[in-house]
Amino acid sequence: MTTQTTQATDQLSELGFYTLAGHSGSPRDLVDEVRKAEELGLGAAFISERFSTKDAATLSGAAGAVSDKIGIATAATNHNTRHPIVTATMATTMHRLTGGRFALGLGRGFDGLFKALGLAPITGAQIEDVVGLLRRLWKGEMVLGHDGPAGKFPYLHQDRDFDEDIPILIAALGTRTLELAGRCLDAVVLHTFYSDAAVTEALAAVARGAKSVGRDPAEVRVWSVLATVSDEIPEDRRLLKTIGRLASYLQGYGDLMVRVNDWDPAVLERFRADTFVRGFKGAFDAKATTAELEHLATLIPAEWIATSATGSPRQCADAVARQFDLGVTGVIMHGATPTELTSVVDAYRDIRPAAVRDLPANPGRVA
Structure with missing residues (x-):
């Protein structure tokens, strides 16, 4: 500081x-x-x-x-x-x-x-x-x-x-x-x-x-x-605040986010079809472990996360x-x-x- x-x-x-x-x-x-x-x-x-x-x-x-x-x-x-x-x-x-x-x-x-x-x-x-x-x-x-x-x-x-x-x-x-x-x-x-x-x-x-x-x-x-x-934020926290947060939004109203951003709806369908995603209880940004967030990161394109400020x-x-x-x-x-x-x-x-x-x-x- x-x-x-x-x-x-x-x-x-x-x-x-x-x-x-x-x-x-x-x-x-x-x-x-x-x-x-x-x-x-x-x-x-x-x-x-x-x-x-x-x-x-x-x-x-x-x-x-x-x-x-x-x-x-x-x-x-x-x-x-x-x-x-x-x-x-x-x-x-x-x-x-x-x-x-x-x-x-x-x-x-x-x-x-x-x-x-x-x-x-x-x-x-x-x-x-x-x-x-x-x-x-x-x-x-x-x-x-x-x-x-x-x-x-x-x-x-x-x-x-x-x-x-x-x-x-x-x-x-x-x-x-x-x-x-x-x-x-x-x-x-x-x-x-x-x-x-x-x-x-x-x-x-x-x-x-x-x-x-x-x-x-x-x-x-x-x-x-x-x-x-x-x-400057530890990597596990960065995953939670980026991947975890976006994945939670995709859980709740992914179709609207995809439409607003003109993203590929097929990616959202693959995300929803994932066995882990289908079986997860609760919000990812509240409940997911670091390992689970790392898995979610493989399902979300880099250009979707690029709509945030990182680095x-x-x-x-x-x-x-x-x-x-x-x-x-x-x-x-x-x-x-x-x-x-x-x-x-x-x-x-x-x-x-x-x-x-x-x-x-x-x-x-x-x-």
Whole structure:
């Protein structure tokens, strides 16, 4: 660790990280991660949710309580797992707790899981409806007799004196969700392991959505998510954060990832047909051993993994900077803790693009 970085005062508002990336059984690790990220000068902490020990509301509160400058966003939680008044209250509380540094991030989630839980799968119409409800509540409105895609709610109200401006973002993978972001949301978080072409197509989809309602696409903050795993990280951990993570995504929604990236679907079929893959229980990035990850590496093409930032810290920093050439507004360095990102951040400071400086701390705002 260098003194340059530990003493950094220049906040890199265009860079973010995922706290407790992937599976975590130790949610308190978030406290040290957020403190370290703020010390490094990272601009935003993103909080994902898993229905085990990663409740987004609890973790958001912890992140807000131990930080002063860093932006905080859920990326993502699902609107259908909480009543709208509960979600609205969580967001308002976070907004005031952080002095306006919080953005509420929503996502589509997994249809299969929702069906198993007895919940209806999330649609774009539902998201658009609930976004409208939340914004009305934050402006002090009383909503009576609502009957829309998000559900039937006889009475919704927080406080008539509210006049809150809380950004809402969405974690998006498919074209329709990206267009939705352009139409009615403040920011969008793309997906890990996106090729350059996929990032470009995603930006075009956001722009189409914005223009369809007469909106300037530049009003939407777009975060690329780049797995950033330098060779300073031990090899077994690198395998987990690259091969293990991508293999887990292929387990859950491989067809969509292949389609978005224009990858060969035959490779995905061979991956799924593998005896080990078929018989594995759980997520690879949580349960697989090093030997099992090495086997998975034989099933995944090098060009698929090349959509991440690997190599020396400078090579990783160069990969981060190249994302801005594609047109994104921010880059989330996924898969590594702030401590593991220290050298990458040092290297990035030397090549930091001028065009992406001085963005707001709130990850859902462009101005």
